[in-house]
Amino acid sequence: MIEVKNVYKSFDGVEVLKNVSARFEPGKVNLIIGRSGSGKTVLLKSIVGLHEVDKGEIIYDGRSFTNMSEKDRKQIRKEIGMLFQGSALFDSKTVEENVRFPLDVFSDLSVAEKKERTNFCLKRVNLENANNLYPSELSGGMQKRVAIARAISLNPKYLFCDEPNSGLDPKTAIVIDELIYEITKEYNMTTIINTHDMNSVMGIGEKIIFISEGQKVWEGSNNEILISDNKQLNDFIYASKFLKQVREGFLKKGI
Helix, strand or coil, X not given: CEEEEEEEEEECCEEEEEEEEEEECCCEEEEEECCCCCCHHHHHHHHHCCCCXXXXXXXXXXXXXXXXXXXXXXXXXXXXXXXXXXXXXXXXXXXXXXXXXXXXXXXXCCHHHHHHHHHXXXXXXXXXXXXXXXXXXXXXXXXXXXXXXXXXXXXXXXXXXXXXXXXXXXXXXXXXHHHHHHXXXXXXXXXXXXXXXXXXXXXXXXXXXXXXXXXXXXXXXXHHHCCCCCHHHHHHHCCCHHHHHHHHHHHHHCC
16 A cells, blocks of 8 residues: 655645645556546656655555655665656667567566566556567567556566556557556556546556646446536536546446
């Protein structure tokens, strides 16, 4: 579990996060949603330590990440997998080398063990025969799957995904969502996804927090989001006429 307690963050005197508190649960897909500029990306980066919070605390399974030494933070970082928005693969490295990279940096495994783990991760994302390809030879969806394989190579307890469906067509985005969901369950990870993709919200959003103007204004599940009476949330999600119709259907049925 990851806990965020009363977090504040400012840049150049402008408050971006204002007293945000949340709990992100293991074995669940936890989503942070909100408009562009709402503070959701700053929150995600604050949780992983890319931004230092001004006030408040970030806690990983009872361990205060905010107050610990850099040495202790390195230990937690070994337990973190990160899926970046643009996949962030190394263009000059093969698929196998990209997936093996965290193992080379953070593990004491033998060459044979690294090879075995790399192949396992590639098989898990259905890319068994892609070892010797380069990122430029892959589709956007395949690049995301390689990035997921790399993110789970160290068998992390925590998985962070920044806009994982950015730039993908709807069908491929669903494949990536389902893969993240399956891996979360399989490894009982605490998965946190930063997104504004309502397909992801409705498809895999088990725990959702909605950020507006730097504040958490709603939290719940994808079953609850369509019947929320929170005006700020509804203005965000019902920009889509289709979702408005879905909401009206739920309300007519008394759900």
